[in-house]
Structures are given as structure tokens and as C-alpha cells.
Amino acid sequence: MMSFFFDSSLNCFFNAMLREWSGWKYRPAQPQADTDHQQGSLYPSGWFDISAAEGVLSVPCRQYFSTGRHQLLAPCLLTDNDGEVHTLQFEQAMEWAMLNSSVAADLPATTVIEFISRVRDSNRNLKHAIEFRGDELDALFQSPLNFSQAETALFTGHSIHPCPKARDNFSEQDTLAYAPEYNGKFALQWYLVRKDRLYLKESEGHAYNELVQDLLKSDKHMQYWAAQLGENQALFPCHPFQHQVWQSTPRIRDMIEEGSLVYLGQGSQHWSATSSVRAIYSSQAPWMLKYSLTVKLTNSIRHLQPAELVRGAELFRVLNTSKAREYVDRFPCFNILMEPTAAALCGEDGSLYEESIVLWRQNPFIERFDRNTEVLATLLQDDPRTGTSRLEQRLRLLPQSYQEVAVEWFQQYLEVAVKPLLVGQADYGLLFGAHQQNIVLTLNDLGYPVKMYFRDCQGTGYTHLAHELYGHEIADMAKDSGNVIEDEVAIQLFSYYLIVNATFNVISSLCGDGALEESLLIRHLGEFLVAVKEDGINDHQCIDYLLQSPELTAKCNFYLALRKTNENTNSDYLATYHQMPNPLLIWSQGKSVSEVDLHRNSEISESVTP
Numbered sequence: 001m002m003s004f005f006f007d008s009s010l011n012c013f014f015n016a017m018l019r020e021w022s023g024w025k026y027r028p029a030q031p032q033a034d035t036d037h038q039q040g041s042l043y044p045s046g047w048f049d050i051s052a053a054e055g056v057l058s059v060p061c062r063q064y065f066s067t068g069r070h071q072l073l074a075p076c077l078l079t080d081n082d083g084e085v086h087t088l089q090f091e092q093a094m095e096w097a098m099l100n101s102s103v104a105a106d107l108p109a110t111t112v113i114e115f116i117s118r119v120r121d122s123n124r125n126l127k128h129a130i131e132f133r134g135d136e137l138d139a140l141f142q143s144p145l146n147f148s149q150a151e152t153a154l155f156t157g158h159s160i161h162p163c164p165k166a167r168d169n170f171s172e173q174d175t176l177a178y179a180p181e182y183n184g185k186f187a188l189q190w191y192l193v194r195k196d197r198l199y200l201k202e203s204e205g206h207a208y209n210e211l212v213q214d215l216l217k218s219d220k221h222m223q224y225w226a227a228q229l230g231e232n233q234a235l236f237p238c239h240p241f242q243h244q245v246w247q248s249t250p251r252i253r254d255m256i257e258e259g260s261l262v263y264l265g266q267g268s269q270h271w272s273a274t275s276s277v278r279a280i281y282s283s284q285a286p287w288m289l290k291y292s293l294t295v296k297l298t299n300s301i302r303h304l305q306p307a308e309l310v311r312g313a314e315l316f317r318v319l320n321t322s323k324a325r326e327y328v329d330r331f332p333c334f335n336i337l338m339e340p341t342a343a344a345l346c347g348e349d350g351s352l353y354e355e356s357i358v359l360w361r362q363n364p365f366i367e368r369f370d371r372n373t374e375v376l377a378t379l380l381q382d383d384p385r386t387g388t389s390r391l392e393q394r395l396r397l398l399p400q401s402y403q404e405v406a407v408e409w410f411q412q413y414l415e416v417a418v419k420p421l422l423v424g425q426a427d428y429g430l431l432f433g434a435h436q437q438n439i440v441l442t443l444n445d446l447g448y449p450v451k452m453y454f455r456d457c458q459g460t461g462y463t464h465l466a467h468e469l470y471g472h473e474i475a476d477m478a479k480d481s482g483n484v485i486e487d488e489v490a491i492q493l494f495s496y497y498l499i500v501n502a503t504f505n506v507i508s509s510l511c512g513d514g515a516l517e518e519s520l521l522i523r524h525l526g527e528f529l530v531a532v533k534e535d536g537i538n539d540h541q542c543i544d545y546l547l548q549s550p551e552l553t554a555k556c557n558f559y560l561a562l563r564k565t566n567e568n569t570n571s572d573y574l575a576t577y578h579q580m581p582n583p584l585l586i587w588s589q590g591k592s593v594s595e596v597d598l599h600r601n602s603e604i605s606e607s608v609t610p
């Protein structure tokens with residue numbers, strides 16, 4: 001009998017592909033196959049068939065999820081035109097699909113070949129990191145983690161992306177030093193910059209010089225550097241990878257040569273990467289630092305953009321209004337990691353050098369306050385050995401039945417994480433791009449969420465309601481920050497991050513092995529949304545969209561990566577997003593859960609397209 005196994009890269013790749021491209025058919029497995037498989041074993045309950053002139057590739061599916069992240073298995077089976085069946089491992093199956101199916105038919109061969117190579121790199125990186133941390137896997141999937149341990153445990157990265165761990169521009173040495181999953185520690189590289197070449201965006205009470213001093217307090221070089229500081233100069237902390245990039249960037253070299261930028265040396269404090277790579281953390285420092293890094297991760301070269309640099313200060317101002325303070329007070333379990341101040345090098349004309357941007361982010365997770373605190377993406381990550389999520393493994397350690405604790409956990413998650421964000425949109429016009437990697441949860445001793453932290457002010461925006469409420473605060477900044485969007489689009493993006501990316505993935509992580517019905521959690525989500533609306537909210541556009549729209553907007557990670565679109569600078573909305581069927585609609589149309597058995601629906605093969 002064929003033995004199937006879980007493969008992280010295969011899951012990320014095919015889940016992204018199947019969601020954005022409709023050239024497949026779902027085929028439930030023959031009923032007699034079920035008799036062979038025992039509870040908990042890895043066996044397909046169906047197949048995604050991808051047809052081409054050369055044959056049919058069948059991707060095994062252990063659990064079909066209408067929320068859009070299926071649990072898939074390896075190996076794939078290829079039935080050729082003579083009816084012969086071949087076993088294909090992930091990279092072979094991926095290559096076959098890319099070269100033979102219609103998924104990339106309209107693209108030049110070189111584009112497809114480059115993409116295949118990027119997917120292979122990602123797979124190699126992922127496998128290498130898992131091997132590197134091999135001895136720790138039991139602890140990383142079952143024990144409580146502190147903030148930094150969780151940030152450095154996200155081996156798989158984005159779970160619906162064709163090449164989540166591709167890192168163009170990082171050498172092997174850079175990877176070991178700066179990619180979070182290698183757990184490396186590094187020091188900042190410090191410079192002196194002439195003040196007329198320093199661009200600052202400061203918030204009230206958060207002057208740049210003071211925030212720099214906050215970093216230097218525990219640095220033993222501080223006295224020495226402070227003594228060298230001229231009146232017209234400021235200290236500037238540089239990420240060590242970017243320090244290398246600067247040496248070969250002509251406009252920054254020019255600054256060094258003319259003396260407006262002077263290298264001082266390496267700091268003594270240890271820093272480590274967080275899950276986004278470009279934001280870094282030290283358990284001793286009251287601030288994290290987020291950098292422009294000249295490296296391509298997922299869909300963009302990770303340079304912060306000038307428009308993004310002002311968003312932290314903008315949010316800081318908005319949250320200091322009395323209306324927004326009411327919001328903060330209403331949800332004591334909800335915290336935003338503020339980014340009040342940012343800096344960059346600039347030209348003589350004041351134009352900002354985007355490869356040098358750095359911003360200061362609050363760090364509440366200093367020593368002793370970092371326990372049981374983890375990024376949602378790590379909590380939802382599937383164990384590369386079995387496909388069972390960390391969340392499920394943790395909850396299975398509790399004495400009660402898994403079904404009972406999983407439902408309770410989900411309800412607690414909705415209250416602690418989803419509600420404050422939904423109400424932020426509905427009553428205060430604030431849009432937080434809360435995908436899995438931007439949500440950090442503090443868990444209690446049993447593992448239930450008790451606090452939520454939102455990070456990443458670059459992913460914030462405002463609806464029309466915000467203009468009514470804080471027009472004065474936003475008005476003069478909006479032109480620079482580029483994040484005031486039409487409500488209709490804003491609602492779709494907000495829903496993508498919070499519901500499709502984060503909450504639907506909570507559902508598939510809790511139901512991964514079929515121990516819990518997906519439809520049950522969809523019902524709880526639907527009931528929760530209705531309850532929030534009935535509680536009385538100001539703007540119910542978002543909840544109505546989630547409950548009534550036949551389709552939901554989702555990010556095109558597959559096609560963005562395939563077409564090599566730099567998401568940072570791309571403004572083509574249609575190329576960035578696609579529509580997926582809305583699993584909440586079935587619930588909200590009043591059909592009972594038993595009436596619509598979503599993942600075993602025999603009509604799936606004909607009716608569901610990604």
C-alpha cells in the first residue's frame with residue numbers, strides 16, 4: 001500500500017495555486033479506500049486532479065477545507081496517457097504542473113523557469129532550517145514559547161505562498177546570521193550622520209535623539225561614541241546586512257566619502273530577527289527596530305516606502321484623540337505596538353533614501369514580560385513531521401476532549417483578537433491589516449488567548465468614518481501616507497487579512513486531521529459576526545460583506561510570485577487580489593450545518609473553483 005506523508009512546501013505551493021487558478025477538479029477518494037485508513041493516519045480523502053495533454057497529476061488531499069487551506073499530502077501521482085501511474089515528489093510534481101498545465105500558459109518560458117527555481121530555493125531553505133532545528137521540534141510544537149522563541153520558529157513562513165522561504169539576495173552566511181529560523185544573534189552597526197542628511201518623522205514625546213539614547217543605555221560603547229558626536233551630527237543605527245548593502249550603494253558611498261556619514265563601529269547589544277526578518281528584537285531594549293532590507297521575501301523587496309514611513313506617526317496622532325482613546329480603553333486586552341518615530345538618510349534636496357529607513361516600534365516583550373507570547377503564524381504552523389498544527393498539539397495536552405477545548409479556544413480567539421479589530425473598523429474607522437504574522441497573542445497557562453498585540457503600522461488605513469472622527473489629525477498626513485482608500489476596497493482588504501488570512505487559517509489549523517468539523521467553526525464565526533452587529537455598531541459594511549458576499553477577496557500570492565510583481569510598488573489592485581468562494585455565505589443563508597457538509601460535498605468537483 002502506498003504510504004503518504006506531510007510535506008510543508010507542497011502544502012504552501014499547491015494551496016496557493018489551487019486557490020488562484022481554476023483548472024483543477026476535485027475527486028473524492030473511492031469509499032473502499034477509507035477502510036484501509038485508521039484514525040490519525042495520513043491518507044487522502046480526495047484528490048485534486050490537474051489535467052494536461054501529457055496526463056493527469058493528482059495531488060492527494062487529506063482534508064478539504066472550504067476556508068481555503070486544504071491539508072495536502074505527498075507524494076503526488078501522475079497518470080500518463082498510457083494509463084501508467086508514476087509517483088512524483090514535491091519538486092517533480094510542482095515542475096510538472098508548471099510546465100504542462102495551463103497555469104502559466106500565457107507567460108514566457110524564462111519566467112516560468114525562474115519561478116520554478118525560486119520555488120526550489122524556498123523548499124531547500126525550508127528543509128535546511130527544519131534540519132538545523134531538528135532536535136528542538138518537539139519543544140517548538142508542544143511547549144510554551146516566549147516572544148522571541150516563537151518569532152524564530154516560523155520555518156514554513158506563509159502557509160499559502162508558492163515560495164514562502166525564497167530569500168533572493170541573502171548569501172548562505174547572511175541566512176545563518178539574519179534569517180530568524182537560525183536563531184542567530186547580531187549587533188547593530190552604528191554611524192554618525194550629519195543632521196542635514198538625516199530625514200526624521202518624529203511623534204510628540206518621542207524625539208529621535210531620545211530613542212537613540214534608549215538603545216544605547218545598555219551599550220558599553222555609548223560613552224565613547226557620545227564623546228565624538230559633533231553639534232551637527234546624530235547617531236544612526238544600521239542593520240548589519242544593510243551595512244553591507246550600503247558599502248555598494250553609490251549615493252551612500254558618496255556620503256561616506258564626503259564625510260556626511262561616518263562609520264563608528266559595532267554595538268555591544270545582541271539583537272535577533274523577528275518573523276518578518278526586517279524587524280529585529282532585543283530582550284534588553286524598549287524598542288524593536290524595523291528596517292528597509294534589500295532582500296526579496298515573498299512578494300517584495302523589503303524596502304520600507306516613504307509613504308509607509310509616516311504611518312506609525314499618523315496612527316500615533318490618531319490614537320491620541322479622545323475618540324480613539326475611548327477605543328483603546330474599551331478593549332484592555334488589545335494593544336498596538338506603536339511606531340512613533342522613523343528616520344532615514346536623505347539627499348541634499350531632502351529626498352529620502354529608501355534603502356536606509358529605520359523605524360522604532362514599542363517593545364513590551366522585554367525580559368520576563370515575553371512569556372507565553374507568540375505570533376499567531378507560529379501557533380498555527382503545521383508540524384513538518386506530521387501536519388498537525390502547534391495549536392492542535394498544545395490543546396491535545398489538556399485533559400478535556402479535544403473537540404471541547406478547540407471550540408472554546410476558537411471562541412476565546414474571536415473575543416480577544418477578532419472583536420477589537422472588527423470594532424476598530426466599525427466604530428472608529430481604523431483598519432488594521434491583521435494577518436497571521438501581524439497578530440501576537442499572550443496565552444494563559446492552559447494556552448488560551450488572553451491578550452492580543454497588533455504590529456505593523458505600515459499595514460494600517462482609514463475608512464470614511466475615520467475622516468469624520470479624526471479628519472483634522474489625518475488630513476495633512478493622508479496625502480503622504482497613501483492609506484486612505486475607498487471604503488469598498490478597504491473593507492475587502494481588511495477582511496482578507498483578519499478573516500481569510502488569520503481566522504480561516506485558525507479554523508484549518510484546529511480541524512487539520514478531521515477531528516473537528518470545519519462547518520462547526522464556520523457556524524461559530526458566523527454567529528459571532530451576527531452578535532457583534534446586533535450589539536450595535538456604527539458601520540456594518542464589513543460584517544455584511546463577510547456574511548453576504550458570494551465571494552471574498554484574497555491575495556494572489558501565487559501569481560504575484562510567478563509574475564515577479566514587486567508588491568511594494570505595484571498599484572494594480574486586480575493583479576494583486578482574486579476572489580474565492582465565501583464559506584460564510586452558506587451558513588448565513590440559513591442552511592444548517594448538517595444540510596451542507598462542506599468538505600464532503602459531492603458537488604465540490606463541479607462547483608468550487610478557487
Ligand SMILES: Nc1ncnc2c1ncn2[C@@H]1O[C@H](COP(=O)(O)OP(=O)(O)OP(=O)(O)O)[C@@H](O)[C@H]1O
Nearest residue numbers: 157158159275276279297298377435436437455456
Ligand atoms: N500568513 C501570513 N500572512 C502574511 N505574511 C506571512 C504569513 N506567514 C508568514 N508571513 C511572513 O511574514 C512577513 C509578512 O510581511 P509583512 O509585510 O506583514 O511584515 P513586515 O512589514 O515585513 O514586518 P513586520 O510584521 O515586522 O512589521 C513576510 O515575510 C511573510 O512571508
Ligand SMILES: [Mg+2]
Nearest residue numbers: 276437438456
Ligand atoms: Mg507584518
